[in-house]
Amino acid sequence: xxxxxxxxxxxxxxxxxxxxxxxxxxxxxxxxxxxxxxxxxxxxxxxxxxxxxxxxxxxxxxxxxxxxxxxxxxxxxxxxxxxxxxxxxxxxxxxxxxxx
Amino acid sequence: xxxxxxxxxxxxxxxxxxxxxxxxxxxxxxxxxxxxxxxxxxxxxxxxxxxxxxxxxxxxxxxxxxxxxxxxxxxxxxxxxxxxxxxxxxxxxxxxxxxxxxxxxxxxxxxxxxxxxxxxxxxxxxxxxxxxxxxxxxxxxxxxxxxxxxxxxxxxxxxxxxxxxxx
Numbered sequence: 001x002x003x004x005x006x007x008x009x010x011x012x013x014x015x016x017x018x019x020x021x022x023x024x025x026x027x028x029x030x031x032x033x034x035x036x037x038x039x040x041x042x043x044x045x046x047x048x049x050x051x052x053x054x055x056x057x058x059x060x061x062x063x064x065x066x067x068x069x070x071x072x073x074x075x076x077x078x079x080x081x082x083x084x085x086x087x088x089x090x091x092x093x094x095x096x097x098x099x100x
Numbered sequence: 101x102x103x104x105x106x107x108x109x110x111x112x113x114x115x116x117x118x119x120x121x122x123x124x125x126x127x128x129x130x131x132x133x134x135x136x137x138x139x140x141x142x143x144x145x146x147x148x149x150x151x152x153x154x155x156x157x158x159x160x161x162x163x164x165x166x167x168x169x170x171x172x173x174x175x176x177x178x179x180x181x182x183x184x185x186x187x188x189x190x191x192x193x194x195x196x197x198x199x200x201x202x203x204x205x206x207x208x209x210x211x212x213x214x215x216x217x218x219x220x221x222x223x224x225x226x227x228x229x230x231x232x233x234x235x236x237x238x239x240x241x242x243x244x245x246x247x248x249x250x251x252x253x254x255x256x257x258x259x260x261x262x263x264x265x266x267x
Contacts, residue, residue, distance in 0.1 A: 002108045005214035007149065009207050010112045014119055014142075016203030021123035024196035029128040029174060033135050036166070037119055040142055043158075047149045051226070059228040060241045062154050066161055067248045071255035073166045077173045078262035084177050085265075090128075 007048040014041035028080050028090040032073070039069045108148050115141040126187065128174050132167060139163040151228040 018041060021034030043062045050058025080090060087094050118141060121134035139162045146155035226232070237245050 001102075002105050002148065003214055006108070006112070006211065007145070009210050009214070010115065010145065012210075013116055013203060013207045016200065016207075017116070017119045017123055020196040020200050020203075023199075024192050025123065027128055029170070029177075030123070030125075030131050033122055033128075033131050033170070036135060036162075037122060037138070040139065040162075043154070044142065044145065044149075047146060047151045047154060047228075050151075050228075051149050054226050056226050056228060056232055056236050057240075059151055059154055059233045060236050062151070063157065063233070063237065064241075064244060064248060066154075066157055067252065070161060070166050071252055073169055074255050074259040075262065077169055078259040080173060081176070081263045090177065090179065 004048055004052050007051075008045060011041045011045040011048065014044065026092055028083065028092050028095070031092060032076050032080070035076075036069060036073070039065060104148055108145065111141050111144045111148070115145065127181075128179065129171070132170050132174060135170075136163050136167045139167070149228075150226065153228050153230045153233040156230075 015038060018034045018037035021037065022031055025031050025034065043065055046058045046062055046065070050056065083095055084090055086097070115138055118134045118138040122131045122138060125131045125134060139158060143155040143158040143163070146152075146158060
């Protein structure tokens with residue numbers, strides 16, 4: 001059997017990679033994909049805890065997380081389209097309409 | 101080493117490699133394909149956690165529906181190489197690399213210090229089959245389940261309104 005700690009380590013590493021992508025990248029779409037990576041790392045962690053406690057509620061929680069992620073992706077990509085129409089770029093430093 | 105263990109370490113390695121590609125690739129379309137691969141490998145890890153229902157949802161909803169949306173938008177925008185900005189080493193990239201190195205160091209340390217698994221699992225073994233999770237969703241979590249449908253409707257309407265030509 002694989003120790004539960006190794007699943008948690010994998011989740012932590014994925015979360016770290018996602019955080020770095022979220023902070024460092026300046027492309028709107030890549031930042032968005034980093035957020036998906038973060039959500040997946042959390043899903044893995046929740047499922048591991050669910051297994052450790054012998055409780056299925058974690059699976060229901062992950063189901064809801066995936067649903068919310070799908071909704072978030074739809075709205076976020078619509079915002080990306082709107083930003084591209086307005087500014088002709090997806091560079092997030094150019095997204096300063098609320099500032100001026 | 102038993103078969104599930106070998107499978108886990110291979111899948112974990114592939115997942116991390118593809119996740120790094122998601123962050124490191126220059127063009128979003130390469131990132132998107134790497135993310136699809138990451139989600140597939142992660143679905144394999146979910147199967148090892150006895151989460152069969154979630155693994156299937158992962159492939160169908162995430163790798164299927166959500167990533168198709170991503171690819172669709174990326175291809176719709178059709179970014180030229182010059183629109184991606186110049187490739188230069190910035191302070192934030194160096195800082196990110198350092199953060200990644202620290203994260204890798206912490207992971208290796210945790211891996212080396214994690215104790216060997218107990219011979220027999222102490223807790224109950226639960227299997228996240230479609231039947232079991234479905235029962236849970238339609239009894240204990242029925243109200244959140246219905247609320248989520250309202251959230252999805254709101255998201256659809258929001259996406260249509262935001263992506264409309266004139267607003």
